[in-house]
Amino acid sequence: MESGQTWRQFAIAGTANFVLLSIGYTMGWTAPINVKLQSDEESPLDRPVTADEEAWIGSLLTIGAILGALIVGFPAARIGRKWTMLSTCLPLFVGWVLLAAATDVAMLYAGRICTGITMGMGFTIVPLYSAEIATDEYRGALGSLLQVLLTMGFLLVYSVGPFVSYSAVVYVGIAVAAVYAIAIYFMPESPFYYLDKGDKASAASCLATIRGQSEEGVMNELDRMAADVAASKEKTAKITDLFRGNNFKAFYISMALVAFQQFSGINAVLFYLTNIFEAAGSSLDASISTIIIGSVQLGASCVTPLAADRLGRKVLLMISSAGTAVGLFLLGTYFVIADNENPVAEQIGWLPVVALIIFIITFCWGLGSLPWPIMAELFPIEVKVVAMPMVNAFCWILAFLITRYFSALAAATGMGVTFFIFGACCVVSFFFTLFLIPETKGKSFHEIQELLSGGSGNTSSKTPTDKY
Template sequence: MADMNYTYEPVTTDVSVNQQTHRMEGGQLWRQYIIAGVANIAITATGFSMGWTSPVNLKLQNVTDSPLDRPITSNEEAWIGSLLNIGAIIGPFIGGLAASKIGRKWGLIVSSVPLFIGWLLVAIATNVGLIYAGRIFWGIAVGMLFTISPMYCAEIATDEVRGALGSFLQAFITIGFLLVYSIGPFISYSAIAYIGVAIVAIFDIIFFFMPESPVYHLSKNDRQSASQSLATIRGKSEAGVQAELDKMAADVKAAMDKTATIKDVFRGGNFKAFYISCALVFFQQFSGINVVLFYMTNIFNAAGSDLDPAIATIIIGAVQVGASCVTPFVVDRLGRRILLLISSCGTAIGLALLGMYFILAEKENPIAETISFLPVLSLVLFIITYCWGLGPLPWAVMAELMPMEVKAIAAPIATAFCWMLSFLVTRYFNSIADALGMYVAFWLFGVCCIVSFFFAMFVVPETKGKSLQEIEAILSGRARKEDKA
């Protein structure tokens, strides 16, 4: 965007009249929630794709239910679980380019293409190679969506609801997980694919009628379209949004006047925003969340729980949705840091209990039989507290911390880093569990959650209620200097 000639054209209407109109028009806050919710239907589609392995792994091990002519091996199962992450490492760079070239709205719509291709490959699969390819295409879409969706939600949101809209990603992805957990065990392999296609189609049809981000229009020097878009999002007349649009236009112009390169990501406040974002996604992935989600049915089978693994998985999925729906309502009241602290503490306890159960079961301790409920209880605690902080907040905080001029460069790198970690965790979890014991793997994840607690306490800045400019000042140290002055 550095080569664009941006001309700032102040509105000709009297500013005092604009401000008076702005005060008189209260706007419709619900519009921001609706628009962000529709945008995140695509995230539901990714949740459905990511959770697909939990019910389908069992089908692929049974020739009667599988499209393949033989059961898959444990090594093939590991690759099926992890290859989505390979695509997700590539996706953020495609997503970042699409967001800057064709816009946030069309970038989100285009992300449905690899989702459709993935479902087509999975639906017609007669060998493991086609399933591998389908998972990679799903991953590309996941990487694109996890880059563009938080960007879109942050840019359409007012300061007081930006945290809530940023938390939508986690809430909607859990809906996708619950859906595939609930119906996957009870319908055919092909039927699951048809439902996956239907979710993507619903997103494309409805989101087509949603507005583009006004920030994108301003970056293209199209103030009129930005005005119309912002008026639609706020539920006001165009005159009523001119004061906000003036400030937004000035911020966009200031960001575009700075020529951002990869070197700028590693300087001053930009680097602080970048390493905090990378650290948060590291703790998110090394909490073991994707291991739990991808291999949930396997975990219950290994634990020998009395509860039907399919039913237990549905319970966990429902808990996940319920917990994720809490965060948008409290994140802008309690703040990001306190939720991260609660989340890190709760996930560490849940993983410790899960590890304790598995070591008792491995040693054939009779106590394990009397506490067969513990895996479900531990995972419920883990999922609830994960969904309160470590799940949604790394993405919301990343969208808030990164300045506009470096976001297109830094956000895809941080997102790709996240999925690289996810690949390593999902690909080698079974190997570690087989070599050292499943309890060791869960305790390693628990230690990472403890480290996350202290990182959130001492390093992550609180962004509750602050504008993007105020956050940038905190990261660069200007805020502290001004306080001392």
Template sequence: MTMEKTEYELGTTIKQYLAASSANLGLVSVGMALGWTSPIIPKLRNIDSSPLDVVLSENQESWIGSLIALGAAVGPLYSGWAAGRFGRKWCIFSSGVPLLVGWILIATAGNVPQIYAARFIFGLAVGQLFTCVPMYVGEIAQNEIRGALGSFLQMFIVIGFLIPYAVGPYVDYLTLALISLVPVIIFVISFFFMPESPSYLLGKNQRADAEESLKWLRGKSTKGVQEELDEIQSGLDQHSSSSSISDLWKSKANIRAMYLGCGLVAFEQLSGINFVLFYMEPIFSITDTGLLPEISTIIIGVVQVVASCITPLVVDRLGRRILLMIPALIMTLSLVNINIHVDDPLPCLYHYYIT
């Protein structure tokens, strides 16, 4: 009886939540960068509230919004390699550099090209974090809470959106930029003390370090993590030297997983979600909802945060499929409603560009 109690340890999940939260703090700054255009574009249209010496053209406004997406397409190209070469932790930690540089460029901007450069650099951080954070969180989480921790990414990023939505209309350009630096600094300081992924360390034949990392994450003794370490090592041995990108097309299961994953992301992006989030306040300013544009924007931000905070509580109970199907149905009905009720036959999103 005594031996059984010694061998079996319950451990704790608290430190896994702590590590996942710290990693995702970078996404708060990413959300702030993505949502920054909503309250700032109206300020840049007014020479009195703009740090620039010119009023933006519509073409310049569109580039300020879209350059972050271009940078985000470049970020994953080097992040996957960096995560394998230097580790998940340092790939995530180093994203603090483009975030800090981006906000400093924004704060000191006196011309449009400098804002362009900042937006592109933000995009690099977006691609880096979206590549490495899910990888890190998936590898540090035990099965029972992997879904909850995985949903942190969306929750933290919409918290980031809400900050400029709620604060931006009521402060000046420079103040919002300085406020936006705070989450980056907290992220860099807190994540420095988090452990590396045990899977990565085992893959580099650093079993002692992997053991220490897993002991900290699970709240267990050396003896209590040996079985899980062996399981991780076994999985790595099965997929190590023979793995290549061509494996994606070698089995029906892999092909199905790939087109389901890519399809979900494609449908989400093709809904126009980024356009809405980037230009929320300007869109509401032309739709005459009966509310002030900034108030309407804050309401949307709050709804996003509430929905994202609910997800970690229910995802491991209800499953991923139902939580994808219900929002997809609501999103479809909303888009249909926009097209039926807006006077312009084109969605009001596009109407923003042609008015």
């Protein structure tokens, strides 16, 4: 049997996921920029933004993401995964230009919506592409690269933002987007796209490039791919198909995963990270605390690609749900003490940093990284382009509601109660994962469908060459 080069699929998936670095930079942009928008010297506007305007600047990113998630399915099927990934750069560049030229709040709103469109497109097309180019034994690792690149983007903006001008922060964002646009141009297409178009020769060439083998060496795997594509083309997926059989089980699991991800409060925490530290009166400088959190986030994200195909998705999700609950309850406890003006709060000014470190580490291990690759695994090929945009749109609707009304909720109930609510959602996530989510580690797409049907999805009787 001809040996391949495993590193190639990691390099290619890493390049595809580079757009997530740009998205992470965009998502974390509000943490340092909110402070600048309150300053007469640093703001590009002629006045400080109001609290309501600040909330809209944070949350409108997710409105764009809803639009991006809904429109990405059509080009992915028509022009291919590669060119769809390249097309994500267009709204990103437009958004950054609007933010660079902003002289009023309306331009900031428009810029955030445009960059949000890229976010919605990227979170849908990149996991799909990564799952399609991966071998079974590395699909979890390749899918988890999304979180690694995302957190790199957060750390970049946390490290740059507080120390340079508003304009410089935007120019770095433009530069990152330009690097991605150039890199993606040289990427191979997904072999599934070529097979779907009936172009087996191009699919063979593409797969050979990804595997680092000759076209003859990938022919067995290509034949299995072609059989799956042929089976999927016998069915035309419609929205109503999502509510039948295995598809419905995959659908409600995917919807629940993104709901738990968002109701952990992650986007509220990341968008308003600097504000949280300032509200807590932490003994550490807010900008330094934010960089610490970004560094921890990146380090924790690097664990999942190593563990997803060893420990399995289910175990990591349970650890993640339990850990995020602990971190949120600790954070909530601190704010309850501080809001009651208890003198103990001054002695434990370090607690918000510790609580957020626990929250961020465990979030990155599961809730942050695994919903996307699991989603790409659970749905049959013909259903993915219908289901994934819908699930992603639902995800960003929840993200909008949480980021838009986080400040209002915290003002009405107190920061402490708000974090307790998020923590309770993470407890529910733990038990949902324990009882309802199947383990997909090392299983082929066909075996996963058997598992959803109530079978064992057993791979023990199969050799590696039998698996796809």
